Amino acid sequence: MIDQDLPSLDDLVPGGIAEGDYQLATYDKLPLTLVRGEGSRAWDADGTPYWDFYGGHAVCLVGHSHPLWRKIVAEQAERLVFYSNVVYSPVRSAACKALVDFAPANLTRVFLSNSGAEANEAALKLARHHTGRPEVVAFEGSFHGRTLGALAVTHSEKYRRYALPEYGHTRFVPWGEVPVLDDGVAAVILEPIQSLAGMRTATREFLHGLRAECDRAGALLILDEVQTAWGRLGAHTAADYYGVRADLLTSAKSAAGGFPVGVTLVDDALARHVKPGDQGTTFGAGPLACAAILATQHIVRAEALVTRARDLEARVREGFHGEVRGHGGLLGLVYDTPVKPRVAELRQRGFIVGGSDDPRVMRLMPPLNVPFEAVDALLATLRSLG
Ligand SMILES: Cc1ncc(COP(=O)(O)O)c(C=O)c1O
Structure with a gap:
């Protein structure tokens, strides 16, 4: 009351x-x-x-x-506004399940943070950690966020000017071309649609070519779906739209319909190697954020x-x-x-x-x-x- x-x-x-x-x-x-x-x-x-x-x-x-979003978030606010990931929470369990259920089948675990930049930071960190390789390949025209790690893979000088080289060894390659990867490459990261660069849209052939080259070189494919996931494209995710498998899929923006959320979905094979301490966050996956995710997911399906x-x-x-x-x-x-x-x-x-x-x-x-x-x-x- x-x-x-x-x-x-x-x-x-x-x-x-x-x-x-x-x-x-x-x-x-x-x-x-x-x-x-x-x-x-x-x-x-x-x-x-x-x-x-x-x-x-x-x-x-x-x-x-x-109205449903407001109702669910208000109900959660009356019960418990916040507790971190050090304790269990039924609303968190349900939200993680809802996201994993909506995502492509190979992405069986999720790490929740608070923004798109953080979601990408987590993906880049996990990719480097898992492969033991230093380099990341990103594309000309890319935008992956404004934190230093995300900036290291963001192309435009306009945003990059504070990027520090030690935050990542990045090779930028032309949009739409499949690069040849060497055995120093941990991951390739891209937006399936480069929205900020002018809605530059990947072709199916390009994405499938990248997937094949990643497989050949033992690199991981990270899809930055900060703008494209959760039904936005007329498919559950861009990975579904294009029929391409991502090892890591990041998102934010509309994931919780307006509540700050970063989402890093992880392939089953990779997730099995992740241990406590590999990543963390105080606010990520808090009860209010999780209630907002559940409400948003419910509305996407119901409507x-x-x-x-x-x-x-x-x-x-x-x-x-x-x-x-x-x-x-x-x-x-x-x-x-x-x-x-x-x-x-x-x-x-x-x-x-x-x-x-x-x-x-x-x-x-x-x-x-x-x-x-x-x-x-x-x-x-x-x-x-x-
Ligand atoms: C494709 C893409 N990746 C990452 C980001 C960064 O997200 P945030 O602003 O939530 O950190 C954005 C934000 O516009 C984006 O469009």
């Missing part, structure tokens, strides 16, 4: 505080102050609604403030969102008169000119969409249950803007 005499959230948020006066200025923000979300819409402080085709940064897979992602893609491909990259609910619309002015104009007309590091590519990564009327309205607006 919540005591009615306690202060409310509004009592603790007096308003009128300039964020930049207190928050470190690491973000170039959109001129938007959002205060509420429901389904695929978010409202600004003046009560103006926006259709959220940016999905809160590819996070809100099941929509904002889904058949994997199928819906395919329908969403078909709708966009039909209504957009130009090149569409990506799959399911992770799409890039390619223009001949920079999309920045279109992105700003769309915001004026009530749609939030994303740009990318390729100035000509607009990104759509909405909740998978976004109403088709909103999709059609966005496409009509895009056509009118030319």
Whole structure:
């Protein structure tokens, strides 16, 4: 029971505080102050609604403030907000099982952390530890996160400038080409769709070629599915979509529908060699995060969102008169000119969409249950803007 005499959230948020006066200025923000979300819409402080085709940064897979998500997370908050991995927890057991059940069959164990960067750090560490090899191969255009280990395999200079060489021996190779691996390579890491680089989408042939080369050289294949997993592509994972086996599959973003979670799924053969102390985290796999994972997984199944992602893609491909990259609910619309002015104009007309590091590519990564009327309205607006 919540005591009615306690202060409310509004009592603790007096308003009128300039964020930049207190928050470190690491973000170039959109001129938007959002205060509420429901389904695929978010409202600004003046009560103006926006259709959220940016999905809160590819996070809100099941929509904002889904009633079931709220209910399950609130129930867990009333029971136990936090205890670390040093004790057992029924909600953790159920969440780990739900993720493993949803993932490809060879990935039988999961390590939970708090972000995509951490999920990749864990995968890189396990791969080096397991193979005893130092080198990692990554791709031009890659983005794997901003911690030092994840930066070591992130390609763009824009993000890499603080990377330290001792955090990893990385060889960057051209996107789309299968490199020849030597026996110093622990792992190859890649995003099946390089979203930030402009939704550069791997082909089946490329991924299967990489798998074969990893097998030949005794290297592990790490799929960074921070953006592509949990139904986003119209398949459970990109590994399923492409029919390719990953030794390690990392994820975050929409895994818990908005609660911070990093997911590192591990192949059965590799998992058998992992011992206590090989990796750790205080907050990862906490009860609230696990409740959020369970709620999100339940909604994906109950609302058949994997199928819906395919329908969403078909709708966009039909209504957009130009090149569409990506799959399911992770799409890039390619223009001949920079999309920045279109992105700003769309915001004026009530749609939030994303740009990318390729100035000509607009990104759509909405909740998978976004109403088709909103999709059609966005496409009509895009056509009118030319
Ligand atoms: C493909 C990919 N990997 C890793 C990350 C890093 O995730 P996080 O920001 O949760 O650390 C991101 C974030 O955008 C991403 O898109």
